[in-house]
Amino acid sequence: MTETTLAFDAELDARGLNCPLPLLKAKMELSRLPSGAVLRIMATDAGSQRDLNAFARLAGHQMLQEQVEGGVYHYWLRKG
Known part of the structure; x- marks a missing residue:
């Protein structure tokens, strides 16, 4: 696995x-986390790329990194 490891405060497994x-x-x-916390999200839905990027932009969060490996999308999202 070539996954880059970024620090995160919480993890969400949305695969499937x-x-x-x-x-x-x-x-x-994210609503449970304090401002500045990083949420790592794993998803298998290709639409999650569009959805999470648009959400981050509109809600004032920061997409720190995106990665796709083996059909799994990984996101590191910092709460604004």
Whole structure:
């Protein structure tokens, strides 16, 4: 596995969930975290790329990194 390891405060496993569930679960998880915390999200839905990037931009969060490996999308999202 060539996954880059970035520090994160919480992790969300949204693999196997279809749009819009990865986004909704990420929003719920972020609401529990303090500002500046990093949420690592794993998803298998290709639509999660579009959804999570748009959400981060509109909600004032920062997408630190995105990675795709073996059909799994990995995101590191810092809460704004």
